[in-house]
Amino acid sequence: MARPLTLPTAWKRLSSTSSSGTLVYHSKPLPPKAHLHGPLSDKLFPKGYVVTGVHCGIKKTTALDLAVILSTSDRPTSAAASFTRNAFKAAPVLVSQEVLDRNEGRARGLVVNSGCANAVTGKKGLEDAWAMVKSTGELLTPPPPNSQPSTLVMSTGVIGQTLPIGKITSAIEGLKGKPLGSGFEDWEKAAKAFMTTDTFPKLRARTFKIRDKEYAIAGMDKGAGMIHPDMGPPTSSPSSTSGLHATLLGCIITDAAVSPTSLQTALDYAIDRSFNSISVDGDMSTNDTVVVLANGAAQPEENEIDKETDWEAYEIFRDELTSFAQELAQLVVWDGEGATKFVTVTVEGAATFEDAHKIASRVSTSALLKTALYGEDANWGRVLAAAGSIQGLTKPLEPTLVNVLFVPEDGSSALPVLVGGEPENVDEVRAKEILSEGKFEIKIQLGIGEESAKYWTCDFSYEYVRINGDYRS
Amino acid sequence: MARPLTLPTAWKRLSSTSSSGTLVYHSKPLPPKAHLHGPLSDKLFPKGYVVTGVHCGIKKTTALDLAVILSTSDRPTSAAASFTRNAFKAAPVLVSQEVLDRNEGRARGLVVNSGCANAVTGKKGLEDAWAMVKSTGELLTPPPPNSQPSTLVMSTGVIGQTLPIGKITSAIEGLKGKPLGSGFEDWEKAAKAFMTTDTFPKLRARTFKIRDKEYAIAGMDKGAGMIHPDMGPPTSSPSSTSGLHATLLGCIITDAAVSPTSLQTALDYAIDRSFNSISVDGDMSTNDTVVVLANGAAQPEENEIDKETDWEAYEIFRDELTSFAQELAQLVVWDGEGATKFVTVTVEGAATFEDAHKIASRVSTSALLKTALYGEDANWGRVLAAAGSIQGLTKPLEPTLVNVLFVPEDGSSALPVLVGGEPENVDEVRAKEILSEGKFEIKIQLGIGEESAKYWTCDFSYEYVRINGDYRS
Structure with missing residues (x-):
């Protein structure tokens, strides 16, 4: 099990004097790495996935800016997602919604870039998001039948700029034939590629049991400002909660087998009690997205968990997902811009x-x-x-x-x-x-x-x- | 006519260096008095009212903290008000609502204290608010028939503390037999007695015409933080506008004659387009109140303006009230805590x-x-x-x-x-x-x-x- 989230080292006070008086202010140091994401045992990570994070050139520094997560399971991988209710939905939000709709809740991969949100980018933005989906799909083995798009896409960063799509697709193509990894260091690279103004990568992993059978769940997220998500399922009705509300991106990956409908229902429940219950500044982003993948690789012989046929197993899974989502969501508040509390x-x-x-x-x-x-x-x-x-x-x-x-x-x-x-x-x-x-x-x-x-x-x-x-x- | 609201002198920049970098910040000087409230010609103020502001001892300094406004008109004075929709309504809000209800939209006076909000003060708070109403009522000449309470009350300041009611009622009694005034300096004292964290008193006055007959309108307000009012009439339905939302106190005084129902309807319209359309910090107060009095002293022979019998005159009055309320409301944003824009x-x-x-x-x-x-x-x-x-x-x-x-x-x-x-x-x-x-x-x-x-x-x-x-x- 992952260790619990604890308080970072003591906050320190800094003070500065201005001509209008003394500003005494509280400042936090970067919390020690060990408190927030590990290092975590490789055994905590779900089976049947390969991941990585690379630098493709969106960010001006050499920081990682592109993450890829692929299911290698022989079984169908269920996918569910929760998207921002903002009227100005970014291109990757619209494209991921369509992929999920077309595939009836199945997807085998996820590609994420940081540094550019691909939001308010019109028709070119949609083309770019589809290009990311297509390139990533070509990494899947075996390839999807009928070349149906079956990967999801998320973007975060500056609004109103178009993606350097050539750099991105080249980087994805460069991964072909190279073995991605499945250990802590691979996941950590992916988590780093999610970061924008974040001061630390946000990665958690744990195992859980349903009737003595063990499963693993891992997740990453990012966010520090423009954080007050209000997300709903792909075909979203108006929010049942509040009307207000940064870019938050998250993904949760498990090796349990869960039917697409039950996965979406469990995610909706979890989101209201986790990501839709955090605030840094009360501002809702155009890009907020949380994706869940469930590939069934832990117990290849088990049926998919389904709330219609086995409520008890569903409820255990749903509550585990909720608790894990809360842990991930809290990391974002922890890293809230300027936060000292x-x-x-x-x-x-x-x-x-x-x-x-x-x-x-x-x-x-x-x-x-x-x-x-x-x-x-x-x-x-x-x-x-x-x-x-x-x-x-x-x-x-x-x-x-x-x-x-x-x-x-x-x-x-x-x-x-x-x-x-x-x-x-x-x-x-x-x-x-x-x-x-x-x-x-x-x-x-x-x-x-x-x-x-x-x-x-x-x-x-x-x-x-x-x-x-x-x-x- | 009052001069228009213009930009204060240029903002200046101050900078200070802290150990985490340079904080460059913008600061405003106190806007010149002349830009914001006068001095205004005595002729701009409505007929048939006497006003003052005194120091009664709520504030620890010698600053004014108690204002009294009384109608001296022989005609019935109409009163309307808009109150915070906050669930934790302060005692003066509840008491003023009841006075208006009992009197069917008539009231001849208003008493206002600053320094203590009389909010979250339980039964004692209500007793104190009633004591203010009663004391102020005793200043009215002639006295109200059947000793029916016919003055309104407003309070602003710290929440959760009880009023030093003895000091307040003594100060009110001390006004008995002393002639209050009706010129600019008297109104300015009253406006000063409204202030809490305000950096300047907020007083405006102007004249307007309805079919060649001239009327005057004057008003005062206060507020600098906890400003995002959402107010409604005495028996308020849920807000039709937004759900979010310092203490704002305002009063608008005119010598036009307006029927109680039409005065309330005109105020509701004006409030949505003025005080319910300003924000300093998005926080709604427990005390927000705007009161309007209309005593008919300008044209003693005219009938009351009523939307049922003369829509055209009503509409001119309503639009004048709205424009004046906007001017007063904007003064609050102008003085927003820390505002430089x-x-x-x-x-x-x-x-x-x-x-x-x-x-x-x-x-x-x-x-x-x-x-x-x-x-x-x-x-x-x-x-x-x-x-x-x-x-x-x-x-x-x-x-x-x-x-x-x-x-x-x-x-x-x-x-x-x-x-x-x-x-x-x-x-x-x-x-x-x-x-x-x-x-x-x-x-x-x-x-x-x-x-x-x-x-x-x-x-x-x-x-x-x-x-x-x-x-x-």
């Missing part, structure tokens, strides 16, 4: 999951709260004002039933700041102590129902303003 | 006003866009990503029809950055020139309908983080 916002006692999720989302995006958290000020009035601003809940809030608590990470007792709608006489020293730990939970108990939701967010710092004030320069 | 976001060609308003609201609150504007980077990709993130529009966006332009304040030609969904080859030098002017418009043309909406917002700066990172300390 990792904050869990829990809303309990709501009438519905959607109500709880909407409130948690709004609290997680409050600029006033996020700047207070940066300043290590337990400003519960801002929590309340944000929670109360949500309109159209299934069941309206009852102010006199609401509790708000700050919960420390170390297991010591929680600090109630509001009980039954009335402010507590808060020990500000204790409050500051909890906030200065860098990782804590804000718990909001509504007292009007049985449902709950969690959101993961970060604070809002000088560094966020600096990064995004001159992103393109 | 004043930005108009216009969405044109939408299917409905609500669609246009939702998109304008989302673009106006995008942290990524607001930090880019601070950095003077015309990052249109962020405009597009924000616009595209809105779900549930009456008519979905058609990406290939969308134009985005940056429009300078000085009347020189606009800079198209996206035309028909395709990126233009943008002259970045020209773009930076427009943004560095400090006041400009971002125009988004959807091309799918005839409706439009405007929003006024500001940028997101280091100073915003500083102010809100240590608000309570």
Whole structure:
């Protein structure tokens, strides 16, 4: 099993003096590599896949910028995906949706580039995305029947620029006949090729059991800014959750066998509780995509897991996928642009999951709260004002039933700041102590129902303003 | 007529060096007083009102913190109000709603305190708000019949603390028998008593005509942070506009005669196009309130304006109220915490006003866009990503029809950055020139309908983080 995500080394404070006063600010060092992605045992990675990451020349440096993941299983590989609900969907989003539709939930490969989002690129953008799908398809052995496209594509980076497609397809062709790998170092290369403003590659892997049979699941994602995904299945209805919402790209790869429909249903469930429950800055990207592949290579003799025929096995798989997706999603918040705090916002006692999720989302995006958290000020009035601003809940809030608590990470007792709608006489020293730990939970108990939701967010710092004030320069 | 709102003196740049690099930041000086509220001729202020602002002791300094406005007209004074839709409505909001309900849209006075919001203060908070209403009512001449409460109350400041009610009622009683005033200096005192983190008092006044008869309208407001109001009439249905959304307090006082129902209808229309169309930080307050009083003192012989009997006169009044409310609302954005830019976001060609308003609201609150504007980077990709993130529009966006332009304040030609969904080859030098002017418009043309909406917002700066990172300390 992979080790749990823990707090990186202590945040340090830096200060600088300006002519308008002293700016004291908190800054984090790069978390130690070991905390975030390994090194992980090769045994944790799913069977029947080969992967790599290369430098094809999109990025001006020599950094890796192209990842390829291929299923080598003899069995059909199921594929499911969740795409941004943004109206300005990037070309790779539209193309991957079409591949999944045409293949009825089967795909055997994934190609990902960083450095250029291929978004708002018109007809040329679509041609380029299809060219990536086609080139990658030619790496598959055996080749797909009827030359049906059966690989998915994702892109991330600057919006409004076209891909250097010649460099990309040359690099993919260059992989022909070369054995890709399946060990940690190969996966790490792929994860590095996902990165844009990320400060570390995001790779996790673990094994799990369903009725004594062992399976592996691995995943990579990227994202640091423009993070507030709201994703849905290929033919998406309007969001059931909140309406707001960077580029997030993720892929989750397992060697379990799961039917296409059940894989998509399990992913939808997992996404609402993981990637659709994180926020760095409240901004939704045109490219957000999470893809899952399931090739059945772990237990070649087993039938595909299907919710219609074996709910119990399905439920174990779905919950494992959800837990794994949460782990991956949290890595993005951890690396949030300028973030010095990792904050869990829990809303309990709501009438519905959607109500709880909407409130948690709004609290997680409050600029006033996020700047207070940066300043290590337990400003519960801002929590309340944000929670109360949500309109159209299934069941309206009852102010006199609401509790708000700050919960420390170390297991010591929680600090109630509001009980039954009335402010507590808060020990500000204790409050500051909890906030200065860098990782804590804000718990909001509504007292009007049985449902709950969690959101993961970060604070809002000088560094966020600096990064995004001159992103393109 | 009052002079138009113009750009304050040039923004200046300050820079400071930290150990992580150079933070270059833009800072504004306090805009010259003359640009923002006068001095204004006494003739611009409505007849039949007396006002003042005093220091009663809520603020620790000697700053004014209590304003009183009373109608002295012999005619019935109509009153309308728009209140925050936040679930955690402050005591003064609940009490003012009840006063209006009981009096069927009539009220002759308004009392406002700053320094303490009287929000999340339980039963004691309600008692205190009623005590303010009662004390102020005793200043009315003649006294209200049946001692029916007929004054409204508003509070702003820190959440979760109770009012020093003894100090407040003593100060109000101290006004008995003392003549309040009706000239510019009296109004200015009242406007100063509204202020919290505001850097200047916000007072405007003007005259207008309906069929050759002249009327006056004056108003004050306050707000600098926690600004993204979403207000509705006393018995409010869920917002028709966006679901997101500091304390904003405003009052608009006129000597026209308007029936209570028509005054409320005109205010609802005006609010959606003014105070519900501004954002500093996207956070909605528990206290947002705008009150309008209309006492008929200008033309004592005229009937009340009523939309049922004289639509034309009503429409002239409604549009004047809307234009005046926009002027007042813009003062708040102008004084936005840490703001160095004043930005108009216009969405044109939408299917409905609500669609246009939702998109304008989302673009106006995008942290990524607001930090880019601070950095003077015309990052249109962020405009597009924000616009595209809105779900549930009456008519979905058609990406290939969308134009985005940056429009300078000085009347020189606009800079198209996206035309028909395709990126233009943008002259970045020209773009930076427009943004560095400090006041400009971002125009988004959807091309799918005839409706439009405007929003006024500001940028997101280091100073915003500083102010809100240590608000309570």
